[in-house]
Amino acid sequence: MKKQFIVAVTVSAVLGISAFASNASAASGKRLFMTCTACHGKDGKSPIMPAYPKIAGQNKEYVLQQVKDIMSGKRANGQSMAMKGVLVTPTGEPRFSDEDLNVLADYVSKLAP
């Protein structure tokens, strides 16, 4: 279980960096969402751990707020630390622009729940 978790974090961190390095503002939600699938599942509803949430079809505004809160550390319970590492660099720089987050939240909200 622990090993699986570490692999997921590593894979998603790598994907996160590549999504950021490419022209992120032009990237589609689908491509940006690749950063999220390692934990939340390709369809946004098959998380790798029972304690990880299904997010497909969630309201856009809610998704955006949760992602921003996890990024900033406002939402900081034990589980959210796993996700924060993917959203923010080790020195605290966000990996996603506001525009990316907006595109992402829109994409997540349109996935079939």
Ligand code: HEC
């Ligand atoms: C390393 C694993 C991991 C990755 C990658 C990840 N998340 Fe998460 N995410 C989590 C966990 C764990 C939680 C639950 C946090 C908690 O317990 O509060 C969460 C919570 C969320 C929530 C809040 C759900 C709710 O019902 O409150 C949203 C929205 C979300 N993630 C979206 C994303 C998006 C979008 C991405 C891609 C940019 C992403 N996540 C990438 C692990 C991850």
